[in-house]
Amino acid sequence: EGIRYAPLRSRSKVYIIDEAHMLTREAFNTLLKTLEEPPPHVKFFFATTEVHKLPDTIVSRCQRFDFRRITTADIVRRLRQVVDGEKLKVDDAVLAAVARSSHGGMRDAESLLDQLVSFKATGLSEADVAAVIGEARGAHLADLLAAVRGGDSAKVFTTLAAIFASGVDVAAFTDQLLERFRALLAVKAVGKNPDIVDLPEADLAEAEKQAAGLTLEALLYFIQITLEAKRRIKEGANPRIVLEVTLVKMSRSADLVTLSDALRGTVTAAPAPATAAAAAASPAPVAEAAPAPAPDADADEPVPLAVAAPPAPAPAFAGKPTTLEETQSAWTRIVSAIREKSLLSATILKEGRITRLGADEVVVTLAAKFNDSHLKQLENPKNKVAIEAGFQAVFGRKMVLRAFLEAGGSAPAPKPSAPQDTTADPGVKKILEAFGGSKVVGIE
Template sequence: MTYQVIARKFRPQVFEDLIGQQHVTRTLCNAIEQGRIPHAFLFTGTRGVGKTSAARVLAKALVCEQGPTPRPCNLCEHCRSITAGNHLDVFEIDGASNRGIDEIRDLREKIAYMPSKARFKLYIIDEVHMLTSEAFNALLKTLEEPPEHVKFIFATTEAHKIPSTILSRCQRFDFRKIGVGLIVDRLVDICEREGVGAERSVLTTIAREAGGSMRDAQSLLDQVISFSGGNLGGAGLSELLGLHDQGKVLILLRALFEGELPRAFTLLREIDEAGHDFGRFLLALIETLKDLIVLSVAGEAGAESLDRTAEELVELRSLAGLRSTGEVELINDLFLRGHQLLHGFEHPRLLLEILAYKAVLVDGLIPIEDLVQSVREKKKT
């Protein structure tokens, strides 16, 4: 049997499988149950959050033998054909490679014909923003007065590139980035079903690196399983994927907060020798400093909003006690300016070492905003 990657093997087949998009699935299910099905849908959001999967599930819901139904059976001929990608009345079109006016004119000619088997003809156009202006204009008339048997489902990562005349004729659904916790829970479920042992900390690292994309997380998981031989431990993960190690981020911050510059330089040398991306590492530092500020300002209420493991929260609370909130803000501003300089910098490690040196010097300094406020208060008295 041909191997199937995890992202395809565990692609959502019903609306309940779409993780983190309940606001979309609830609206779609209610519309189907109430018979309020529009002629054109627009699914927009970043990569890997379920737009194309939702389009296929919606197609099943509309043509299932038991439908239209918000719960397609996945057993009838229509559902199985859509899953296999060979349904005669469901057309998946890549907008990037079929972007011209000739392709849209051909589509307009074909939609006049009734469906071969199903109750609807469905056109799923992925990356629809790639269509030319002429192609959009040719599509406009069809969207104004579509045949009753035709439904359009558009998917895009860049909705702002779609003409407003097209947007106004579609029901728009914005797909959100998926939270780290939700991605981890899904990866845990996949590992259990695949018979793979996995440390939750490893899955958390993968989920963070995915940046809210379930597909990216599943692709990374596939790679890690191949590397580990079926037992996912933390050893070698960062080296394999070129990821920053959150543990090293915390170690570096502790060294800086405690004024241990040699220890910080040693860690930066190890990161450089391991071939890690200093840009991503610096972003991780900035994010961690932001979390420290949240903890300092909001306390335990702020901790609940952070995508952190229990162990990381313990270390963050310890670090928060080493420096004032003002000092952490100054260090964060320093790293933010450094990140702007990093692009195109020939020696990124040297830049990080300079930033580390300046961060150590931020000891007892008062942010300018606090100083101004103090002067104002003295003037009032």
């Protein structure tokens, strides 16, 4: 209501609405008239992190400015100015930890620094930062990643026990793991690029060392199962069990075999024994498809385990069948041609097998689960025309179908017995007596 009045001392009235996306539709509708014809002395500023939630009618009447997150280095420089101005002694490592946890927000970084100074005026350390925000200490996280890289499941359990004993927040720790894996993935892919990986130089060097023994595929797998763990924790599963299972999976990821390697049969067995006595005690591995030579007992390389590949299916016959074998090979193509004319006939014949090929007929035996009613469907004039059209398309000449049931096939459904005289029934007699002149048409 006071918008229409001019300011008394200033040139303009400035209204700053923070978290503008939280306004209701009614509130936006009230503002809309003012925004359409604003007084010359009024300026509105809408601040939001979710601009997609603002109505289009509001956005179209505003000049939009998008601000990016502040880099960690810039936040550290600003925090250094603050602590120097307050005559406080805070290490750069602590300021860097505060900057990382703020995720590019200067206000969050300054608020966290204020909490830390209130918590402990002197002698602040990175462990204090982790304790305030509920994350794992840097040393614990490094030990955990080392255990995952080294495949040490026992160390995964002991390190996680120490992390939980320090009172970490599960959600914050899961996000911390995701951020670390994302940093390792980026370092592995593009190197120490500060535009991609927003970390101080010391942390970049540490991330490069941690990523050295990991592949891009492994890091993608780590991120995928960590996201799955985060979802399960949010659904109410026991967070400790979920994280233990997830991290042990990561530590055993070296045992996994890609699908392509498994199909090619390139899985390797355990390394050969180092001594001749051990080699004599255990038999040499033998290929399933063909015998393989015994491995050298002193060999350092793992012994390949030959796996017999499944036989490749014979290609379907593509020409005009003239023999029984060619017809059997082309049967799928014949059924497809019949399906274009009659879906029911093709469905029945799909499970049949060709037992004989004559000069002008194809003999098909149906499985035992079929019965005479299915044979009658195939003999239906309309279906018969469709089947012969399919044969004509493949054989190039007129062929007829003769279908039989396999031994043990289902007997035809019993025919209904002849109708009995229902008027002799006592109950029916009573009804006829009550309704004179009625007659029985049928009983269901």
